[in-house]
């Protein structure tokens with residue numbers, strides 16, 4: 001397919017990266033053309049690596065091989081099915097950092113696990129993004145020849161065979177009336193467990209849109225690596241209901257968060273990029289980035305363009321008297337704008353930048369920069385320098401969605417100062433704003449983004465996180481973060497530390513033109529890179 005580049009786009013030539021010399025016009029390089037040896041920052045990268053080593057040692061001492069570290073009680077918990085979630089989620093970060101002793105431990109553990117059995121009810125979504133994504137990514141990285149690989153071949157090959165056996169064990173979730181996956185399963189009995197939602201007094205078997213639309217990138221990769229097409233077919237069948245939404249969403253391309261698994265029809269109409277829908281939108285463009293010659297991935301790309309255009313038109317909004325600040329609003333289940341946002345939606349900046357660069361769309365790139373700046377502003381305005389879980393603002397008429405905020409001096413003062421007010425002040429190891437800042441750096445080449453991520457790293461790497469193993473905090477606007485929360489998420493190892501580290505390495509380490517990140521920051525090797533493999 002040939003795309004004509006408009007004059008408006010040419011004006012933005014500095015932002016829109018070059019089209020690969022030997023490929024069609026639709027194949028565009030997305031990373032900024034960084035001259036070799038420029039921009040890396042070894043001391044910063046080393047500091048992030050040392051944070052990984054320190055936290056891994058704490059996990060290993062107190063929690064291994066349980067799923068997650070409980071830092072305050074010096075113990076661990078099996079909240080992700082008992083297979084060592086932190087090991088699998090953290091492995092590819094250790095590979096990228098070249099921590100060969102730690103990687104060796106992790107590979108041996110993974111080799112020993114039976115992923116077809118669990119003492120717990122398992123969730124398909126977490127199995128896919130953390131375990132299958134983490135296994136495939138580590139396999140891809142070690143096979144790429146770009147990272148140290150002194151390990152026994154059988155340990156490396158086990159990454160792929162374990163991913164396949166896990167995906168096979170969980171495959172009964174697709175045996176629903178429509179093929180939309182059920183959310184949970186008892187692996188011992190094979191019994192599939194449906195989630196339900198009650199809407200207008202009626203109960204439905206349902207799944208959220210993110211659960212139904214987030215396996216497609218991993219499943220494409222799994223089919224391509226194993227030659228077993230059943231994974232790709234399952235994922236496409238589910239995705240079909242999402243990219244042909246019925247009834248149509250209130251704002252084009254901005255689908256609701258809940259789908260009826262018996263009929264494939266949407267049962268809520270809450271537009272936005274928030275939790276529940278987030279990674280469905282994310283994978284629309286990433287599946288195309290993974291395999292741009294796949295016809296189905298092209299349909300997903302087209303849906304993403306509608307989503308991005310509709311976001312610009314309908315939900316990218318400025319708070320009252322703050323034209324400098326852009327947030328992406330969510331809406332309630334009936335489509336009314338709420339002038340509020342959650343942390344999860346902060347991945348949008350990076351996703352808009354990736355797709356905008358890939359498709360040569362200056363309007364989408366422009367929103368990507370604004371949305372990333374909006375989420376970074378949160379870090380700049382809290383006492384701890386970390387972002388809250390949810391926040392809201394007064395709309396163009398100086399009104400909040402929830403009327404309790406309209407006459408409250410506390411919220412009014414906060415909004416007058418910062419442009420927004422905090423609803424949920426906790427910080428739960430969130431990666432999304434850091435992720436978007438990483439994309440903004442790699443795509444625009446502007447080093448201010450590196451400085452932002454360094455500042456965020458410093459806000460995380462405080463005395464607090466050295467005296468007790470790193471813990472989540474209850475209030476980003478209280479000294480020291482308020483009360484510490486007894487938990488370290490596996491995605492702190494997978495996402496937070498990896499996006500930070502990659503902000504300071506050479507930019508050809510996990511180039512965005514050779515790898516595409518799953519929603520848990522696990523990089524998968526692009527099937528057909530625009531610039532070829534280096």
Ligand SMILES: *[C@@H]1O[C@H](CO)[C@@H](O)[C@H](O)[C@H]1NC(C)=O
Nearest residue numbers: 118119120121186187188189
């Ligand atoms: C799986 O089902 C079996 C049989 O009903 C039951 O004994 C077991 O407790 C279930 N597993 C979990 C984790 O609930």
Ligand SMILES: *[C@@H]1O[C@H](CO)[C@@H](O)[C@H](O)[C@H]1NC(C)=O
Nearest residue numbers: 176177194196203204205262
């Ligand atoms: C959900 O699915 C189960 C199994 O297919 C079915 O028995 C049940 O009636 C469904 N529940 C609703 C509320 O439709």
Ligand SMILES: *[C@@H]1O[C@H](CO)[C@@H](O)[C@H](O)[C@H]1NC(C)=O
Nearest residue numbers: 199200266267268269333334
């Ligand atoms: C629930 O009721 C609202 C308001 O009448 C309506 O807009 C919406 O479509 C209904 N949802 C479903 C799933 O029927």
Ligand SMILES: *[C@@H]1O[C@H](CO)[C@@H](O)[C@H](O)[C@H]1NC(C)=O
Nearest residue numbers: 379380381382383384385455
């Ligand atoms: C906020 O941003 C300004 C300008 O970039 C910077 O000087 C300042 O240190 C930042 N403050 C925080 C808390 O990040």
Ligand SMILES: *[C@@H]1O[C@H](CO)[C@@H](O)[C@H](O)[C@H]1NC(C)=O
Nearest residue numbers: 317337394395396397398399
């Ligand atoms: C602001 O108020 C006007 C007049 O009531 C209304 O037409 C408009 O839709 C409102 N704007 C917002 C963002 O609510």
Ligand SMILES: *[C@@H]1O[C@H](CO)[C@@H](O)[C@H](O)[C@H]1NC(C)=O
Nearest residue numbers: 404405407408409410411412
């Ligand atoms: C305003 O909100 C704060 C924080 O939730 C609350 O403590 C306070 O009572 C509220 N004030 C009024 C007048 O409602």
